[in-house]
Amino acid sequence: MKQKQLTRKEIDLNDPEQYYLWRTTHDKASRLTDVRPQNDDVSCKTDVLHPYLDKIFEVSDKYLRRVFNEKLLHEFRTNCFRDIRGDRDSTIEQFVKAYYDFVKREYQKEYTGADSDLNQSIFSEPHAPKALWGNCLDFLRRMDSESVHLMVTSPPYYNARNYSQWKTLDDYLDEMSSIIKECYRVLDNHRPFVFNVGDIFDNDNIHTKSSWGKRRIPLGAYFTMIFEEHGFQFVDDFIWDKGEVQTQRHKNGNRPYPLYQYPINCYEHIFVFYKHRLDETLYPCPVCGCLKVNGNAYSGVGVKSWECKNLDCFERSAGNRGKRFSARTQLMTGLQRTENVVGEDLLQRWRRDVVKLAPVIKINSKGENVLGHTAPFPKEIPEYAVQVFTGVNESVLDPFAGAFTTTIESFRQGRNSIGIELNRTMFRDAVLTRFSNMLGMRPKEVEREWI
Numbered sequence: 381m382k383q384k385q386l387t388r389k390e391i392d393l394n395d396p397e398q399y400y401l402w403r404t405t406h407d408k409a410s411r412l413t414d415v416r417p418q419n420d421d422v423s424c425k426t427d428v429l430h431p432y433l434d435k436i437f438e439v440s441d442k443y444l445r446r447v448f449n450e451k452l453l454h455e456f457r458t459n460c461f462r463d464i465r466g467d468r469d470s471t472i473e474q475f476v477k478a479y480y481d482f483v484k485r486e487y488q489k490e491y492t493g494a495d496s497d498l499n500q501s502i503f504s505e506p507h508a509p510k511a512l513w514g515n516c517l518d519f520l521r522r523m524d525s526e527s528v529h530l531m532v533t534s535p536p537y538y539n540a541r542n543y544s545q546w547k548t549l550d551d552y553l554d555e556m557s558s559i560i561k562e563c564y565r566v567l568d569n570h571r572p573f574v575f576n577v578g579d580i581f582d583n584d585n586i587h588t589k590s591s592w593g594k595r596r597i598p599l600g601a602y603f604t605m606i607f608e609e610h611g612f613q614f615v616d617d618f619i620w621d622k623g624e625v626q627t628q629r630h631k632n633g634n635r636p637y638p639l640y641q642y643p644i645n646c647y648e649h650i651f652v653f654y655k656h657r658l659d660e661t662l663y664p665c666p667v668c669g670c671l672k673v674n675g676n677a678y679s680g681v682g683v684k685s686w687e688c689k690n691l692d693c694f695e696r697s698a699g700n701r702g703k704r705f706s707a708r709t710q711l712m713t714g715l716q717r718t719e720n721v722v723g724e725d726l727l728q729r730w731r732r733d734v735v736k737l738a739p740v741i742k743i744n745s746k747g748e749n750v751l752g753h754t755a756p757f758p759k760e761i762p763e764y765a766v767q768v769f770t771g772v773n774e775s776v777l778d779p780f781a782g783a784f785t786t787t788i789e790s791f792r793q794g795r796n797s798i799g800i801e802l803n804r805t806m807f808r809d810a811v812l813t814r815f816s817n818m819l820g821m822r823p824k825e826v827e828r829e830w831i
């Protein structure tokens with residue numbers, strides 16, 4: 381049957397059917413790609429709509445209707461036919477990406493507390509480090525869901541420093557719990573939170589405020605419970621071996637007798653918690669791009685996997701099984717690019733889960749605090765986390781930025797780096813001094829300037 385010929389003026393660009401019809405009947409180059417070998421690299425560089433996109437929609441129609449209502453499906457199709465160009469392989473790649481992005485945007489809309497201006501400031505200039513002054517809980521509550529690819533931080537250690545104090549240990553843990561809950565929402569799915577904390581020697585201030593109430597408080601254990609309560613999965617606990625430490629936090633007395641002995645504390649935890657929110661949305665086969673998929677076994681707690689049921693898919697196993705994949709494998713495959721290769725030295729250094737790192741020396745020989753901050757962690761922690769858990773241009777957030785070590789390091793590694801700090805003095809010192817010393821520039825101060 382002869383196709384109806386439409387002029388450019390007549391077609392409705394928002395109607396994917398009309399647009400496709402117009403492209404395929406009027407664009408000579410487009411028709412040419414139909415008869416070329418399908419992997420032709422030349423067409424990849426052209427600005428041509430490939431008919432394979434229509435095939436994807438045809439095969440996927442029933443499945444797309446399970447995911448989207450009529451209105452959303454129309455919007456998604458329109459976007460795809462408007463934006464996707466290139467050869468078959470490139471069409472599949474762009475379609476899969478467009479699908480993931482669209483599903484994520486719809487998921488993000490479910491959260492109504494997001495502030496678009498704030499998100500715009502944080503995510504629009506990926507090549508400027510961002511410094512936010514204020515309570516991280518307030519900022520996190522205004523951030524888009526699943527918008528950050530990695531969190532790296534070290535929280536205040538209860539009442540270990542005089543700049544942040546809580547009445548009781550319970551008050552402190554409750555506040556940390558509210559923050560971690562919000563971090564879970566803001567962290568992207570199948571992504572980690574690298575969390576450095578030390579076990580301390582202090583008073584709970586619950587039973588007594590006298591020095592008899594002092595005890596070793598296993599903050600690491602308490603935080604693990606909090607993280608798991610909010611849905612995170614405990615994955616690793618690197619023991620940071622601090623060697624000979626500056627403080628002698630021990631309790632030996634001077635008596636060489638039984639029951640007096642306690643070791644000097646010279647380690648901290650560097651936890652790796654993962655977010656695996658069980659997302660049962662259908663995802664397209666990464667090989668053929670079609671959504672004709674069936675649920676496969678779960679490949680881990682919170683990770684749903686799929687098997688392609690499209691018999692025309694370009695990859696079938698010897699036993700004629702379709703491609704098996706998950707949103708997580710798709711994410712991991714996408715990060716396998718030359719610019720994300722992790723150096724051998726770094727991998728070697730962090731091969732075992734006991735890592736020797738010298739603590740940051742804050743006090744110089746004259747007894748002055750040279751960092752203007754009392755608890756910075758070594759730059760090796762964010763250096764490792766950023767390279768091992770993110771790709772270039774992805775976003776890294778430190779909700780307790782302190783001296784902005786994470787922000788500076790992730791900026792150096794080409795990531796969109798964001799740090800939040802509550803203490804004005806520390807914020808000012810970092811913005812005025814630390815960034816200039818380390819990067820020769822000032823960060824972008826989002827919303828409030830320290831002045």
Ligand SMILES: C[S@@+](CC[C@H](N)C(=O)[O-])C[C@H]1O[C@@H](n2cnc3c(N)ncnc32)[C@H](O)[C@@H]1O
Nearest residue numbers: 515516535536756757780782783785801802803
């Ligand atoms: C252990 S320090 C972080 C050290 C940091 N990793 C570094 O290398 O400098 C914890 C920081 O969290 C800050 N802080 C405490 N509560 C906060 C909150 N609710 N929002 C933002 N920052 C907070 C403290 O002022 C402190 O600077």
